[in-house]
Amino acid sequence: MELGMIGLGRMGGNMAQRLVLGGHRVVGYARNPDTLREIEKKDIVPAATLEALVNELKSPRTIWLMVPAGAPVDETITALWPLLIPGDIIIEGGNSNYKDTQRRAQMLATSKIHLVDAGTSGGVWGLQNGYSIMVGGDEQVIEGLRPIFETLAPAPDKGWGRVGPSGAGHFTKMIHNGIEYGMMQAYGEGFAILRHKQEFNLDLHQIAEIWRDGSVVQSWLLDLTAAALAENPGLEGIAPYVADSGEGRWTVAEAIDLDVAAPVITLALLQRLQSRDSDSFSNKLLSALRNQFGGHAMKKE
Known part of the structure; x- marks a missing residue:
């Protein structure tokens, strides 16, 4: 053709x-x-x-x-x-x-x-x-x-x-990308927990490689995680800023329109939005409120 x-x-x-x-x-x-x-x-x-x-x-x-x-x-x-x-x-x-x-x-x-x-x-x-x-x-x-x-x-x-019919292909791809948001967020959070367990000095790339075969969490996204960690184990030089191209937002809006609960996809989207706020007013206010009602210490800039 x-x-x-x-x-x-x-x-x-x-x-x-x-x-x-x-x-x-x-x-x-x-x-x-x-x-x-x-x-x-x-x-x-x-x-x-x-x-x-x-x-x-x-x-x-x-x-x-x-x-x-x-x-x-x-x-x-x-x-x-x-x-x-x-x-x-x-x-x-x-x-x-x-x-x-x-x-x-x-x-x-x-x-x-x-x-x-x-x-x-x-x-x-x-x-x-x-x-x-x-x-x-x-x-x-x-x-x-x-x-x-x-x-x-x-x-x-x-x-x-x-x-x-027309529209079904793009609708299905939209939901596909919404699921992708949730999967990526889960991998990110899991590996962050592993990294913070300094007592064990875990090799994150090794763990990713182990999980790639025979594990119930194996996937192409995990393959890419392993590749990224092999190239840059500490992810140095990468800003903690996660963009989105729109499909996650549309997926969440559709879930609301259809009265379908989608908490994982929704939270994954919100986490991406939060990653872009380097001067979070809401977090500053939370710290100030804790100080107001409980006298808790506030970390100064």
Whole structure:
């Protein structure tokens, strides 16, 4: 098969390369001439404009977007729309809010253009290991795209599937990332306890390696924990600041809307927010209150 790829950052570029290695023809759009030269070395056909990308593809065209969620997706779709014809397909592989995806799918359907949402997990390791892909959209359209998903997945029959109509792919990926928040928080807290038990002088990397095989807490996240601790056992030079890209917030909001208790995911999100407050007024007030009612000592800056 052939397809266009818009968004050739690290993940999008790796996905395009995996598709090429799998025998697909990929046309990549980039405004930067240096990027065009780089992708051409990887047998990706370069396109300096959206018009050039569309013209390089035969109808019905398939164009995969890997651009940041929000306005960039809307802007890209708005620019692409006049260049497409009925039957063309846009695959949106970023971390968009599923409600935006439903809106975009309905909008494009007025021109008989299909939108497929492909929630994609795998990070920078996907080129070697394959990607987990949660797909939403028309069943018949997705079936026609099967060769693409089978190539990107860890195996043709593993790691991908249609999970429901438009929006379902991004919704499922949102919950996936919410679970990821909770798992990462648990690993972080557990290893922090181990580190603070100075009596035993524990080797955290050794423990991570032990847990990687045969343990009920083994996972890819634990593999990455072991790799991080091997590289930097004390995590020196890393600020205790944890960013979030939005999916955890959306997951918590959805849980509230659905009256579903999600305390672990919610607390993991709140811990990320707390990590960014280097001058916590709330913690200062807690210390002042303890001093007010109990005369407890306050630590001065």
